[in-house]
Amino acid sequence: MNYELTDEQKEFKKKFRAFCEKEIAPRAGQVDSQAAFSSENQRRLAEMGFFGLLFPQQYGGSQKPILTCVIAWEELARACPATFLSCGIGSSLAGIPLHFWGTEEQKGKYLSRLIKGEWIGAFALSEPHCGSDMAALKTEARKLGKNYLINGTKSFVTNGPLADFVMLVALTNPGPEPNRQMSIFVLDKGMPGWSAAPPLEKLGARGSPVSPIALKDCTVPESNLLGKEGEGYDYTAKTKEFFRLGFAAYSLGVSQACLEESVQYAQGREAFGRPIAHFQEVSFKVADMQMFVDTGRLLLYRAAWMMDQGLEAGPDIAIAKLFLSEAATWCATNAVQIHGGYGFLKGYKVERLYRDAKLGEIGEGTSEMQRKIIARTLLGERF
Numbered sequence: 001m002n003y004e005l006t007d008e009q010k011e012f013k014k015k016f017r018a019f020c021e022k023e024i025a026p027r028a029g030q031v032d033s034q035a036a037f038s039s040e041n042q043r044r045l046a047e048m049g050f051f052g053l054l055f056p057q058q059y060g061g062s063q064k065p066i067l068t069c070v071i072a073w074e075e076l077a078r079a080c081p082a083t084f085l086s087c088g089i090g091s092s093l094a095g096i097p098l099h100f101w102g103t104e105e106q107k108g109k110y111l112s113r114l115i116k117g118e119w120i121g122a123f124a125l126s127e128p129h130c131g132s133d134m135a136a137l138k139t140e141a142r143k144l145g146k147n148y149l150i151n152g153t154k155s156f157v158t159n160g161p162l163a164d165f166v167m168l169v170a171l172t173n174p175g176p177e178p179n180r181q182m183s184i185f186v187l188d189k190g191m192p193g194w195s196a197a198p199p200l201e202k203l204g205a206r207g208s209p210v211s212p213i214a215l216k217d218c219t220v221p222e223s224n225l226l227g228k229e230g231e232g233y234d235y236t237a238k239t240k241e242f243f244r245l246g247f248a249a250y251s252l253g254v255s256q257a258c259l260e261e262s263v264q265y266a267q268g269r270e271a272f273g274r275p276i277a278h279f280q281e282v283s284f285k286v287a288d289m290q291m292f293v294d295t296g297r298l299l300l301y302r303a304a305w306m307m308d309q310g311l312e313a314g315p316d317i318a319i320a321k322l323f324l325s326e327a328a329t330w331c332a333t334n335a336v337q338i339h340g341g342y343g344f345l346k347g348y349k350v351e352r353l354y355r356d357a358k359l360g361e362i363g364e365g366t367s368e369m370q371r372k373i374i375a376r377t378l379l380g381e382r383f
Helices: 007-033 039-048 066-079 081-101 104-115 230-266 280-308 314-346 349-361 367-379
Strands: 119-126 140-144 148-156 165-171 183-188 194-195 210-221
Touching: 007 066, 007 081, 007 367, 039 081, 066 081, 066 165, 066 230, 066 280, 081 104, 081 119, 081 148, 081 183, 081 349, 104 210, 119 148, 148 165, 148 183, 165 210, 183 210, 183 230, 183 367, 210 349, 230 280, 230 314, 230 349, 280 314, 314 349, 314 367
Parallel strands: 119 165, 140 165
Antiparallel strands: 140 148, 148 210, 165 183, 194 210
């Protein structure tokens, strides 16, 4: 296995990092302080081709390898975690189900507009009473002639308040075994019976709006069913692999930013007559950050490479996501410690990164759920 990037990927990484540093990073503090999604960031990313990285050229994309996409995700998360959460995980990945299982009509309507940056997407799975437990879903889609009548509430929907369309998981066959009960629907904003609540106040990633979405007798044409009825469990499981990979990239970007801020501060801040980088208490923290970042990047790249090769990558994605999310929290904590009192002040980047980092251990499957996936792979389903 060769994890060395190709010349094309190296050049892409260089150009995309330069783009993020010029166009995205300068607005990151404002995005956080105002807790507001940046439409300007969305527009710039669309011009750069970011939304089309995963998708075919016939819909306006460039269909790069998953590893190339991961490179872009890391760089965007390094520049502004909130923007990556909305434009990367929240919106770009809403196109994954469309890409794999959508009809040509659905792809032409939704996927092409997402790639152009004209529309923002979302994926609605979690409900107030359940997150990772898909078998406990209650949102129901009942067939009525050529329509479905959907009732239920989805929680923690990234981009919920502003999404133009949502990929929504609902029960269509309550009787059969759990993995044949669910289906996925494409819902347009403004459909009768659809209502999105105002954005929730959050600890971190404040510029990525999250809200519940309520559906009360929401009438959806059968043409908005994604793929086959009853296949939603399998579709969601595949989609969640990309979500986990995205969250691993989110945490890697946060960790890299913490490392860079810590190195710069340690070299410039003086105590007892010399830069604090001279003190082992600081230099060892920076060394450990580099260790976590490099190890996590190898895990992430390996998982992405496996997906590109068509190999089973679920457990490896879980390992990458688990390691990087907990590494990001550690890196952010120690970045604040290196900055001392300044790290505790609003306006300092590490204070924002400290709040952003924690989401990695919660979003798209908690650390406990990742350990469960890994353990089940080792010990077998019956344990």
